[in-house]
Amino acid sequence: MTIVFAITFGLLGLAGLLTLLRIVRGPRTLDRILAVDVLVVLIVAGTAVGMAMSSRGIYIALIVAVALLGFVGTISVVRLVERREEYR
Template sequence: MTAVYVATFGMLSVAGLLTVVRLVRGPRTLDRVLALDVLLVLIVAGAAASIAVTGRGLVVAVLLSVALLSFIGSISAIRLVERWEGHR
């Protein structure tokens, strides 16, 4: 099972690096908002995998809260960008 956890964290790390590249390079604002949302999802997935490794389920409520706030924040940012770019 240790190899599975190492592979999981390795894939999450590579996905995180690629997402940070997309976040920095852009080119549009919506690309950056989407990259930030994907990065938050990867962080939640990494924390969930960490919970699976350690067996401690005390932070599940925190993970759900972060995931919900990430979703609401992404929807709000997308709506704001659409309105802002619609006025141009």
């Protein structure tokens, strides 16, 4: 199982690097917002894999809170950007 966890962390790290690249190079604001949301999901997934690796479920509340804040934050920022573009 250690090999599976190592591969999973490696793939999550690669996805994180690609997401950071999209944040830096994203041509539009909405691309960057979506990339930040993906990064939050990757952090939640990495925490879940670490929790499974240690066989301890002490971070479940943290995972739920971060996922909820990421979702609500993304929706709020998208609405703000959408309204700003309507007035242009």
